Amino acid sequence: MTNNSIKKIGVLTSGGDAPGMNAALRAVVRACKYYNISSIGIRQGYEGLIQNDMIDLGPRSVKNIINQGGTILKTARSEEFRTKEGRQKAYDNLLQNEIDALVIIGGDGSFTGANIFHQEFNVPFIGVPGTIDNDIFGTDFTIGYDTALNTVTEAIDKLRDTATSHDRVFFVEVMGRDAGFIALNSGIASGAQDILIPEQKDSVEELCESLERSEETGKKSSIVVIAEGEQLGGVYEIAKEVKKRHPEYDIRVTVLGHIQRGGSPSCHDRVLASRLGIAAVEGLLENKTNLMAGIRSNKIVFTPIEEAIKKHNEIDAELIKVANILAI
Numbered sequence: 175m176t177n178n179s180i181k182k183i184g185v186l187t188s189g190g191d192a193p194g195m196n197a198a199l200r201a202v203v204r205a206c207k208y209y210n211i212s213s214i215g216i217r218q219g220y221e222g223l224i225q226n227d228m229i230d231l232g233p234r235s236v237k238n239i240i241n242q243g244g245t246i247l248k249t250a251r252s253e254e255f256r257t258k259e260g261r262q263k264a265y266d267n268l269l270q271n272e273i274d275a276l277v278i279i280g281g282d283g284s285f286t287g288a289n290i291f292h293q294e295f296n297v298p299f300i301g302v303p304g305t306i307d308n309d310i311f312g313t314d315f316t317i318g319y320d321t322a323l324n325t326v327t328e329a330i331d332k333l334r335d336t337a338t339s340h341d342r343v344f345f346v347e348v349m350g351r352d353a354g355f356i357a358l359n360s361g362i363a364s365g366a367q368d369i370l371i372p373e374q375k376d377s378v379e380e381l382c383e384s385l386e387r388s389e390e391t392g393k394k395s396s397i398v399v400i401a402e403g404e405q406l407g408g409v410y411e412i413a414k415e416v417k418k419r420h421p422e423y424d425i426r427v428t429v430l431g432h433i434q435r436g437g438s439p440s441c442h443d444r445v446l447a448s449r450l451g452i453a454a455v456e457g458l459l460e461n462k463t464n465l466m467a468g469i470r471s472n473k474i475v476f477t478p479i480e481e482a483i484k485k486h487n488e489i490d491a492e493l494i495k496v497a498n499i500l501a502i
């Protein structure tokens with residue numbers, strides 16, 4: 175398997191952090207050791223490449239992190255890497271540190287940056303999808319998504335207790351910059367009356383009809399889950415519009431925010447991250463590059479990075495049907 179031209183792999187975490195990034199890092203470092211090559215950690219995403227902020231890593235440097243949320247390498251959104259000058263500095267530092275290839279653990283933005291870097295300097299890389307949003311084509315699941323879903327579901331369960339006690343309507347905003355995966359799945363799991371996601375055309379009228387229908391059948395409190403990328407507007411605006419039409423509703427709004435990105439990764443995310451981290455190293459050693467390691471029908475697959483960035487996973491119509499039937 176070993177390709178002799180790769181002797182050292184650099185690994186970084188970039189973009190929004192996601193639970194399981196540490197497990198992916200651990201897998202990359204240990205796979206490198208397994209295949210007798212060196213690994214070096216780059217701190218704060220592309221910022222660390224530009225600032226030459228790196229640390230040699232071995233199997234014991236990544237002990238006790240499989241269960242930790244966040245990323246011990248830290249992450250960043252680097253403006254400088256968007257510039258040609260910034261990427262030149264990054265390349266100079268790669269040469270100085272004798273890094274032959276990169277594993278990029280991050281989201282679509284991080285992969286876009288890696289792709290441009292590859293076009294300019296021909297640095298081999300493989301992406302590992304780490305984002306709670308699950309908005310990356312080429313994998314059924316991104317690292318962190320399952321943990322975020324569990325966090326959201328637990329939070330909405332708590333809101334349900336108070337919503338029921340007061341006969342209130344709760345509007346809950348969940349993350350998902352442009353994607354409704356978190357909203358749809360957590361909404362089904364938490365028994366939401368309605369779920370608003372950017373992939374679907376929604377209207378306040380339909381939302382009100384749904385609330386009215388449930389009221390007619392004796393429902394006293396409801397939960398509405400709204401993805402932050404919802405096209406109808408923000409959660410406060412939507413709540414205001416509903417209140418205008420139903421002044422009698424006792425409405426509360428909760429924005430779950432960054433709590434959704436934290437916490438110890440779920441078993442699912444730890445296993446996924448471990449598999450993808452190893453796959454990325456093995457891929458590089460097989461001379462693969464410009465690909466993302468993902469999982470489809472429980473098998474490792476590699477997808478061209480441009481497809482991973484540009485294509486979109488479709489929302490499953492069956493899930494929407496499930497949500498609708500259960501909201502009767």
Ligand SMILES: Nc1ncnc2c1ncn2[C@@H]1O[C@H](COP(=O)(O)OP(=O)(O)O)[C@@H](O)[C@H]1O
Pocket residue numbers: 188189190220250251252253254255256257280281282283284285286287288290305
């Ligand atoms: N078009 C681009 N050119 C160069 N670098 C980019 C580009 N888009 C994103 N990046 C780099 O990737 C980083 C992470 O992207 P971002 O969209 O913030 O998060 P994510 O990877 O989670 O989607 C950015 O801060 C930037 O440094």
Ligand SMILES: O=P(O)(O)OC[C@H]1O[C@](O)(COP(=O)(O)O)[C@@H](O)[C@@H]1O
Pocket residue numbers: 189190191281282283304305306307349350351402435
């Ligand atoms: O932490 P920030 O910079 O406020 O970004 C918030 C965004 O990051 C996310 O949590 C994750 O998205 P990315 O992984 O693509 O960064 C989105 O759901 C959210 O819109």
Ligand SMILES: [Mg+2]
Pocket residue numbers: 189281282283305
């Ligand atoms: Mg992104």
